[in-house]
Amino acid sequence: MAMPLLCPGCGKREGVRLVLGYPNPAARAEIDSGDAVWGGCSLPHPPPPRPWVDTACRACGAQWSSEAKPSR
Numbered sequence: 001m002a003m004p005l006l007c008p009g010c011g012k013r014e015g016v017r018l019v020l021g022y023p024n025p026a027a028r029a030e031i032d033s034g035d036a037v038w039g040g041c042s043l044p045h046p047p048p049p050r051p052w053v054d055t056a057c058r059a060c061g062a063q064w065s066s067e068a069k070p071s072r
């Protein structure tokens with residue numbers, strides 16, 4: 001189990017991997033166990049530019065990219 005990331009929205013350590021699109025079996029298992037959040041089947045079109053939003057907060061629902069780390 002990966003350590004949840006610090007949420008830039010609410011400050012809780014509840015940031016887990018955000019799964020977009022149809023989850024494969026491994027991703028499905030992570031979602032079922034709470035280690036990941038499913039963002040839905042529909043991908044934005046056209047796809048957003050990088051950095052991809054790949055992290056979601058289990059507490060407040062905020063979504064952000066783990067590549068764009070806040071400086072504080």
Ligand SMILES: [Zn+2]
Nearest residue numbers: 007010057060
């Ligand atoms: Zn949050």
